Amino acid sequence: MWFTLAEHAVITAGEHDTGHGDHHTSTGLSNNKLGMWLFLGSECLLFGGLISTYMLYRGRVGEGPRPSQVFDIPFTSVSSFVLLMSSLTMVLAVSAAHKGDDRNTNLWVTITALLGATFVGGQVYEFTAFYNEGMGFTTSLFSSSFYVLTGFHGVHVTVGIIMLMSIVGIMKRSKTPGSKAETVEMIGLYWHFVDVVWIIIFTLIYLVPA
Amino acid sequence: MAIIERPPSTEVATPATPSSSLGALKRPVSTTGWKSWVFTVDHKKLGIMYSATALFFFIVGGLEAVLIRLQLAAPNGKVLNADLYNQMFTMHATTMVFLFVMPMAAGLANYFIPLQIGARDVAFPRINAFGFWAFLFGGIFINLSWFMGGAADGGWFMYAPNSGPVFSPSHGIDFWTLGLQITGIASLTGAVNLITTVLNMRAPGMKLMRMPIFTWMQLVVQFLLLFAVPVITVALFLLSFQRNFGATFFDVASGADPLLWQHLFWIFGHPEVYILILPSFGVISEVLPVFSRKPLFGYPFVVFSGAAIGFVGWGVWAHHMFASGLGPVSVAVFSVATMAIAVPTGVKVVNWTMTLWGGKLEFTVAMKFAIGLIVLFTIGGLSGVTHSVAPSDTQQTDTYYIVAHFHYVLFGGAIFGLFSGFYYWWPKVFGKLLNEKLGTWNFWLMVIGMNMTFGPMHILGLQGQPRRMYVWTEQRAGEGFFNLGFWNTFASIGSLILTVGVLLFLINIVITARNGKIAPLDPWNARSLEWMTSNPPKEHNFDSIPTVSHLDEFFHRKYQEDANGQMVQVKTAEQVLKELEDNADAHIHMPSPSYWPIIIALGLPVIAFGMIYSIPISIVGGVIVLFGVYGWAIEPSTAPDDDFDPPTTTKDVVHVG
Amino acid sequence: MTTETHSSTEHGMSNAGYVKIALILAAITALEVATYYVDFGPLFMPALMIMMVVKFVVVVSYFMHLKFDNKLFTWVFYAGLFLALGVYAVALATFHFFS
Numbered sequence: 027m028w029f030t031l032a033e034h035a036v037i038t039a040g041e042h043d044t045g046h047g048d049h050h051t052s053t054g055l056s057n058n059k060l061g062m063w064l065f066l067g068s069e070c071l072l073f074g075g076l077i078s079t080y081m082l083y084r085g086r087v088g089e090g091p092r093p094s095q096v097f098d099i100p101f102t103s104v105s106s107f108v109l110l111m112s113s114l115t116m117v118l119a120v121s122a123a124h125k126g127d128d129r130n131t132n133l134w135v136t137i138t139a140l141l142g143a144t145f146v147g148g149q150v151y152e153f154t155a156f157y158n159e160g161m162g163f164t165t166s167l168f169s170s171s172f173y174v175l176t177g178f179h180g181v182h183v184t185v186g187i188i189m190l191m192s193i194v195g196i197m198k199r200s201k202t203p204g205s206k207a208e209t210v211e212m213i214g215l216y217w218h219f220v221d222v223v224w225i226i227i228f229t230l231i232y233l234v235p236a
Numbered sequence: 237m238a239i240i241e242r243p244p245s246t247e248v249a250t251p252a253t254p255s256s257s258l259g260a261l262k263r264p265v266s267t268t269g270w271k272s273w274v275f276t277v278d279h280k281k282l283g284i285m286y287s288a289t290a291l292f293f294f295i296v297g298g299l300e301a302v303l304i305r306l307q308l309a310a311p312n313g314k315v316l317n318a319d320l321y322n323q324m325f326t327m328h329a330t331t332m333v334f335l336f337v338m339p340m341a342a343g344l345a346n347y348f349i350p351l352q353i354g355a356r357d358v359a360f361p362r363i364n365a366f367g368f369w370a371f372l373f374g375g376i377f378i379n380l381s382w383f384m385g386g387a388a389d390g391g392w393f394m395y396a397p398n399s400g401p402v403f404s405p406s407h408g409i410d411f412w413t414l415g416l417q418i419t420g421i422a423s424l425t426g427a428v429n430l431i432t433t434v435l436n437m438r439a440p441g442m443k444l445m446r447m448p449i450f451t452w453m454q455l456v457v458q459f460l461l462l463f464a465v466p467v468i469t470v471a472l473f474l475l476s477f478q479r480n481f482g483a484t485f486f487d488v489a490s491g492a493d494p495l496l497w498q499h500l501f502w503i504f505g506h507p508e509v510y511i512l513i514l515p516s517f518g519v520i521s522e523v524l525p526v527f528s529r530k531p532l533f534g535y536p537f538v539v540f541s542g543a544a545i546g547f548v549g550w551g552v553w554a555h556h557m558f559a560s561g562l563g564p565v566s567v568a569v570f571s572v573a574t575m576a577i578a579v580p581t582g583v584k585v586v587n588w589t590m591t592l593w594g595g596k597l598e599f600t601v602a603m604k605f606a607i608g609l610i611v612l613f614t615i616g617g618l619s620g621v622t623h624s625v626a627p628s629d630t631q632q633t634d635t636y637y638i639v640a641h642f643h644y645v646l647f648g649g650a651i652f653g654l655f656s657g658f659y660y661w662w663p664k665v666f667g668k669l670l671n672e673k674l675g676t677w678n679f680w681l682m683v684i685g686m687n688m689t690f691g692p693m694h695i696l697g698l699q700g701q702p703r704r705m706y707v708w709t710e711q712r713a714g715e716g717f718f719n720l721g722f723w724n725t726f727a728s729i730g731s732l733i734l735t736v737g738v739l740l741f742l743i744n745i746v747i748t749a750r751n752g753k754i755a756p757l758d759p760w761n762a763r764s765l766e767w768m769t770s771n772p773p774k775e776h777n778f779d780s781i782p783t784v785s786h787l788d789e790f791f792h793r794k795y796q797e798d799a800n801g802q803m804v805q806v807k808t809a810e811q812v813l814k815e816l817e818d819n820a821d822a823h824i825h826m827p828s829p830s831y832w833p834i835i836i837a838l839g840l841p842v843i844a845f846g847m848i849y850s851i852p853i854s855i856v857g858g859v860i861v862l863f864g865v866y867g868w869a870i871e872p873s874t875a876p877d878d879d880f881d882p883p884t885t886t887k888d889v890v891h892v893g
Numbered sequence: 894m895t896t897e898t899h900s901s902t903e904h905g906m907s908n909a910g911y912v913k914i915a916l917i918l919a920a921i922t923a924l925e926v927a928t929y930y931v932d933f934g935p936l937f938m939p940a941l942m943i944m945m946v947v948k949f950v951v952v953v954s955y956f957m958h959l960k961f962d963n964k965l966f967t968w969v970f971y972a973g974l975f976l977a978l979g980v981y982a983v984a985l986a987t988f989h990f991f992s
Contacts, residue, residue, distance in 0.1 A: 055963055081990060103922070110915070222952050230945070
């Protein structure tokens with residue numbers, strides 16, 4: 027999981043390679059944004075593989091509990107809702123950043139990070155509850171593939187939170203307001219992507235009966 | 237970090253004054269010595285480092301191959317025991333695929349893509365440096381397993397149950413899994429970087445359909461990497477969790493489907509095949525026109541067939557699994573798709589042949605290797621088509637026939653293409669010409685050696701000799717023409733000839749470095765932009781960025797059509813270069829060297845060690861990565877203008893990257 | 894790749910617009926959760942899938958600005974997405990997942 031962290035950090039930090047705002051690229055598009063979208067395209071194959079593994083194994087519960095026996099739909103619905111709303115606060119942060127409004131950017135970024143942390147906290151709670159109901163990582167193919175898939179997603183959210191907190195710190199150091207707008211936008215893209223992955227996970231894993 | 241005052245002097249590298257980052261570490265500023273290499277972000281230095289490292293691993297992988305052939309040279313071979321033999325063929329394949337061909341192609345891409353599209357560097361220079369170090373450390377990490385209880389021994393596609401703890405109790409496969417994870421990160425970041433570079437950093441007028449074919453093929457390759465690497469990442473993670481944390485993803489006894497691994501591996505693995513071959517296709521598509529004195533025949537067809545291969549390459553993976561009982565429908569579908577993919581490949585062979593047709597052929601060593609590729613790859617391609625016919629494939633699966641096939645396409649194809657590139661581009665990179673006479677010996681010994689080694693394997697395979705068999709006995713060798721013993725010995729002799737051939741290349745490098753001929757500016761009368769600069773290129777590549785108006789821009793600057801429609805030389809390469817120099821950009825600020833790429837990359841193997849031996853070590857690695865990332869994020873990629881020596885405040889500063 | 898972009902100056906929507914979209918997304922989520930409690934009969938699966946896709950596309954198009962940004966971004970992202978969909982669906986099909 028640490029690997030994911032390193033990889034994401036490098037790609038997102040890559041955006042910092044524009045020391046000097048104004049770029050004249052062949053397509054007129056920012057290198058950083060193009061790089062980020064390429065990376066997100068690649069991430070589709072990563073999560074696709076994890077989701078497929080879960081799909082293949084969701085019914086193979088062995089002696090352990092079945093999905094329907096452990097899933098707590100009201101609880102997960104609430105945390106899904108929290109993550110969805112963090113996308114709204116993220117987009118508001120990006121919007122403020124483009125207006126050069128560092129104060130509001132900071133505010134919305136912080137709220138986004140808090141919502142993200144709530145989601146991850148919920149996931150930790152959920153994992154603990156499942157574990158107490160007898161569903162360990164190695165209990166069954168279902169449990170292993172479930173923990174790997176949602177765990178990977180959780181790591182992504184956590185990486186996102188770290189980036190959000192870091193950008194708050196970096197913005198405090200920067201002298202010109204709005205100079206980190208593109209970085210905020212970049213983190214925003216990453217954040218929304220993590221959200222859309224959860225949209226799929228919530229539906230396919232939690233709502234569709236195995 | 238170069239500042240060019242007008243007029244440009246030969247003394248390009250003026251170091252910047254140190255800039256502090258993170259309040260603690262000053263920027264590295266050395267322009268000479270080892271520090272100028274270790275902390276560099278220059279795409280050319282990184283390209284050389286990629287290629288040099290890859291060449292080292294080529295020797296390692298080659299020695300492993302020789303040991304394999306020595307073991308099989310005579311009945312009851314005693315060179316290796318069964319266990320060591322398993323490690324040897326697994327690591328031979330792993331090394332050749334992941335640590336030689338891929339990074340060698342990445343090295344060429346790094347060096348030549350920016351030059352070919354008229355850029356001064358890649359889009360993300362620091363990511364580029366990080367990618368190289370991640371590849372190097374990943375490669376070392378995988379090979380450390382030799383000294384820590386044995387290397388991976390499950391075969392390069394690591395099927396279950398061989399990959400499980402029961403059949404492979406040593407840590408070899410753990411090293412393999414985590415090491416490939418690290419090189420995978422290198423490939424993925426490289427893909428993001430190079431795609432962005434090709435799309436965004438082209439010189440004015442360099443439309444996509446004016447790009448050299450090498451750049452085009454690399455673009456396709458980078459897209460394949462971008463989408464294929466995450467698939468193997470998933471597979472490797474699942475395997476890691478199975479081996480280290482007790483999950484049972486591929487354990488049949490626990491109700492798992494071992495075919496899941498096969499699917500994930502080959503969804504990655506088949507695009508991977510094209511990742512290996514397309515760069516070489518690109519190289520010879522540069523070499524053939526130059527030494528035929530003709531433009532490439534059907535440029536758009538070569539481009540689109542390359543893209544088509546990249547696309548269809550995603551729909552054929554299950555032909556590696558015909559013997560696994562997929563069911564008739566799947567087998568039929570993948571059979572047809574596999575036959576279909578031969579078409580764009582055939583288009584390329586036709587285009588190359590037509591390029592040669594009627595040309596003023598000049599048989600330099602680069603040209604010989606390029607023609608060698610066409611012939612040998614076609615043989616391998618045709619035996620490949622025989623695999624697409626499922627009934628015949630079922631017969632051939634896991635026999636030496638398969639080994640013969642993929643060595644014809646990978647050695648005769650990918651490696652010959654790379655060697656063609658070595659001889660073609662050596663003067664560009666090092667300013668000296670490789671010895672052509674020695675090169676010719678190098679070429680012929682490789683051709684003879686390779687055909688002697690891999691040719692008989694067709695016979696061995698069709699006679700039923702299984703792949704990965706560690707020993708053969710006289711009693712079961714058979715008689716007459718189809719005597720397995722004879723052909724095994726024959727192949728082993730061939731492998732020694734092949735070794736001598738490769739050795740001649742290494743000797744050639746040494747001789748050239750000592751007293752090679754200094755290369756003229758344009759030794760081959762070449763066509764593309766990378767030749768429109770000095771040998772070796774200056775740190776900033778081009779004094780002024782050229783405006784491109786043709787495919788084969790450099791050629792069209794040297795030659796123009798006269799009244800009779802004949803192409804006649806109007807300028808020498810020196811004159812073309814002089815024009816660029818006369819319009820040189822005044823101040824060029826190149827991306828600055830950085831400590832952070834190597835620091836982050838250094839954290840990765842530490843994390844991996846921890847996953848095998850003790851989690852706290854992983855945490856240390858994670859902290860290193862995190863520290864590096866923060867340093868990276870806070871440090872601007874190019875030092876501020878006032879940080880240069882002398883400080884520049886003028887508006888005409890050109891920033892790169 | 895041919896287009897000159899109107900790059901980062903144009904950011905599509907007002908904050909009020911974003912809030913509206915978030916409300917729509919919330920409503921769809923509520924409807925999704927409802928399928929868990931109310932029996933939708935044969936409509937259950939298609940409805941759920943459609944809602945999932947709608948949410949996905951809305952977030953990607955509006956929050957991630959794909960609708961307003963250069964088409965190249967859309968291409969690279971959806972190329973990855975459809976490729977993933979294609980290869981993994983076929984792989985699952987060989988396990989008779991859909992039958």
